[in-house]
Amino acid sequence: MATRTRCVTFKIENWNFNQVIIAASQAAFKVEQAVGHDGSATTQQDVSNPALDRSKYADPSGEKMKALIWMGKNHVEVQEVPKPHVVEPRDVVLRVTGSTICGSDLHLLHGTILELQKGDILGHEFCGIVESVGPQVKNVKPGQRVVASFQIACGECGPCKKKQSSQCEKTNENSLAAAMYGTQTAGLFGYSHFTGGFAGGQAEYVRVPFGDVNLLKLPDSVPDEKGLYLSDVICTAWNAIVDTGVEKGDVVAIWGAGPIGQMAADFSLHNGAARVILIDNNWRLAYAKSKCLRVETLNYTALKRGEYAKGWAHYFELMLGMETDTSELVNEMLTSVKSYGRCGITGVYTGFTNHFNIGALMERGIRLIGNGQAPVHMYWEKLLGMVEKGEIDPLKMVTHRVSLDEMDTVYMKFDKKEDGMQKVFVQTKFSAPPAKGSPVLTTWKE
Numbered sequence: 001m002a003t004r005t006r007c008v009t010f011k012i013e014n015w016n017f018n019q020v021i022i023a024a025s026q027a028a029f030k031v032e033q034a035v036g037h038d039g040s041a042t043t044q045q046d047v048s049n050p051a052l053d054r055s056k057y058a059d060p061s062g063e064k065m066k067a068l069i070w071m072g073k074n075h076v077e078v079q080e081v082p083k084p085h086v087v088e089p090r091d092v093v094l095r096v097t098g099s100t101i102c103g104s105d106l107h108l109l110h111g112t113i114l115e116l117q118k119g120d121i122l123g124h125e126f127c128g129i130v131e132s133v134g135p136q137v138k139n140v141k142p143g144q145r146v147v148a149s150f151q152i153a154c155g156e157c158g159p160c161k162k163k164q165s166s167q168c169e170k171t172n173e174n175s176l177a178a179a180m181y182g183t184q185t186a187g188l189f190g191y192s193h194f195t196g197g198f199a200g201g202q203a204e205y206v207r208v209p210f211g212d213v214n215l216l217k218l219p220d221s222v223p224d225e226k227g228l229y230l231s232d233v234i235c236t237a238w239n240a241i242v243d244t245g246v247e248k249g250d251v252v253a254i255w256g257a258g259p260i261g262q263m264a265a266d267f268s269l270h271n272g273a274a275r276v277i278l279i280d281n282n283w284r285l286a287y288a289k290s291k292c293l294r295v296e297t298l299n300y301t302a303l304k305r306g307e308y309a310k311g312w313a314h315y316f317e318l319m320l321g322m323e324t325d326t327s328e329l330v331n332e333m334l335t336s337v338k339s340y341g342r343c344g345i346t347g348v349y350t351g352f353t354n355h356f357n358i359g360a361l362m363e364r365g366i367r368l369i370g371n372g373q374a375p376v377h378m379y380w381e382k383l384l385g386m387v388e389k390g391e392i393d394p395l396k397m398v399t400h401r402v403s404l405d406e407m408d409t410v411y412m413k414f415d416k417k418e419d420g421m422q423k424v425f426v427q428t429k430f431s432a433p434p435a436k437g438s439p440v441l442t443t444w445k446e
């Protein structure tokens, strides 16, 4: 018998979101435009595509680049748009040599994140080579190979000084976010105007505000195919484990066997967990088991159900706009964990939910922890060291190498979990040939 249990959730997919919410989501941006930002940011907001104001945001050379653009619900396209350039003195423009898709991008694809606009460039995980720098950039130079953090931090405010980079107070001045959450969280690359409206890195070039702070140099011994994942997934999985407080001897249950769930399983064992149980409903469970024998798996569709399929109450409440997120998975954690155990939430939730089992939480003394968007800057140097030493192998979760040119196809395949696809490495025309041990290019072109 385990003495303690920790639960970590990685995903609740708003699979029943409907047009009401989509319309509300885009109307939210109109409201934000009418109300106005609160003026707290020290970097330009709403620069989600250089085409928005060519005279200010586009490179004067007129050079074009390919980028993945959000066109509407379940519709993304690779388009030619202007190459970005240095807008502010601390900007870096990066030549992208690697990017990927994240489970979080599916929330964008499905249109469930507030304030996406047609034309926004997506992508919050990327690495590349420094192309140009603003006059106040000190730590990086053109030609250096770097990885970006998915969040944009100023490096100087209170949270930044504590390396709580995802909570930076100076990179997102969205008023609606402040009204909903009490205060805004940091700006994010390629993740809607709700988080600042920054262009993302699923592109050939990307502008990185406060480049000094938000880029980490990659040593020669760490190829792009490994270093890229320090942008998000490695740090997010690590944060889920240490922030929830997985300790030696714990039994850990993880809802969602995607890349983050799999890395979190690895990290739990690394930190001494006695057992790790991954919960999901598809082939990823077998994949995870093939990569890590010690992981136990549970397919929840094989469990006995009650008279009604789960989720009907939430189905209608989502449809009627009565909630934005469902509480089912959190309730499952609360009722599975041992009394005085801990539950951490790393999967993305954006608003409000009904039917939350507050009784279980209170009566059994459960600690429910919001892990936040992972503060990448707190961990990425340590984790880079672990990658260098071979203690972490990010390639374990990478199933495909794909081309930016085919990103629209990749989004659809990734969404449907087709072709055994989970974490991908997206190459651009600037990428080096595949590093040793990483997948060769898959293409769907005739």
Ligand SMILES: NC(=O)c1ccc[n+]([C@@H]2O[C@H](COP(=O)([O-])OP(=O)(O)OC[C@H]3O[C@@H](n4cnc5c(N)ncnc54)[C@H](O)[C@@H]3O)[C@@H](O)[C@H]2O)c1
Pocket: 010, 011, 012, 013, 102, 103, 104, 105, 106, 107, 232, 233, 236, 255, 256, 257, 258, 259, 260, 261, 279, 280, 281, 282, 284, 300, 329, 346, 347, 348, 371, 372, 373, 374, 422
């Ligand atoms: N907090 C952060 O900093 C942060 C950063 C990156 C990603 N995320 C979030 O973490 C989550 C996981 O990311 P990923 O890239 O591994 O996503 P993914 O979409 O590749 O994988 C999620 C998995 O969860 C499973 N799932 C869905 N509903 C489930 C349920 N009710 N019970 C059990 N399993 C269920 C899916 O089948 C899927 O295999 C996403 O929600 C993503 O948005 C958070």
Ligand SMILES: [Zn+2]
Pocket: 102, 103, 104, 105, 124, 125, 150, 232, 233
């Ligand atoms: Zn991500």
Ligand SMILES: [Zn+2]
Pocket: 153, 154, 155, 156, 157, 158, 159, 160, 167, 168, 169, 170, 171
């Ligand atoms: Zn800051």
